[in-house]
Amino acid sequence: MSLSHALEKSVSRQKENTLRKPMVQDRACAEPEHLLLGKYGEDTAVSYLAAKGYKIIARNIRYKCGEIDIAALDGNEAVIVEVRTRKVGTLMPPEDTVGPKKLKKLMLLSKIWEQETHFCGFIRIDIVAITINDGKQPKIE
Numbered sequence: 001m002s003l004s005h006a007l008e009k010s011v012s013r014q015k016e017n018t019l020r021k022p023m024v025q026d027r028a029c030a031e032p033e034h035l036l037l038g039k040y041g042e043d044t045a046v047s048y049l050a051a052k053g054y055k056i057i058a059r060n061i062r063y064k065c066g067e068i069d070i071a072a073l074d075g076n077e078a079v080i081v082e083v084r085t086r087k088v089g090t091l092m093p094p095e096d097t098v099g100p101k102k103l104k105k106l107m108l109l110s111k112i113w114e115q116e117t118h119f120c121g122f123i124r125i126d127i128v129a130i131t132i133n134d135g136k137q138p139k140i141e
Contacts, residue, residue: 037085037087037132038083038085040085040132041083041084041085041128041130041132042059042060042069042070042083042085044085044130044138044140045069045070045081045083045128045130045140046059046070048128048140049070049072049081049128053074054072054073054074054079055072055073056070056071056072057071057072057073057078058070058071059071061109061113063109063112065105065108065109065112066105066106066108066109067109068080068081068106068109068110068113069081069082069083070083070128071113076121076122077121077122077123077124078114078119078121078122078123078124079123079124079125079126080106080109080110080113080123080124080125080126081125081126081127081128082098082102082106082125082126082127082128083127083128083130084097084098084127084128084129084130085130085131085132086129086130086131086132087131087132087133087134088131088132088133088134093129093131094129094130094131095127095129095141098127103125106125107125110123110125128140128141129141
């Protein structure tokens with residue numbers, strides 16, 4: 001194939017591609033299963049906490065060093081909530097997946113959040129562990 005013939009073929013392909021309508025996929029279908037599971041867990045945790053009387057302040061607060069899943073108020077106390085969601089049959093229950101390293105990070109994130117929001121009061125860190133069993137209500141601890 002000559003260089004000019006290859007160039008013509010390339011140009012014609014580019015024209016064809018620009019004339020086609022781009023395929024738009026549903027965002028939910030494009031997300032990996034573990035992200036969908038995490039979002040479901042966070043939504044479930046928000047509903048659970050709200051039903052317990054917590055006031056949800058914010059979700060998915062991102063900083064350079066990490067993310068706070070949920071910030072809430074329980075009376076006058078601020079609560080930084082880490083949500084862990086697992087399906088039945090995984091190696092470890094969700095509450096056992098938070099180790100010393102993650103706890104240190106959560107403490108750092110809570111200090112950054114406190115400084116950024118100028119919150120004056122007690123702050124605690126809670127873990128909401130959600131276990132999903134197909135066909136049944138999720139177990140929330």
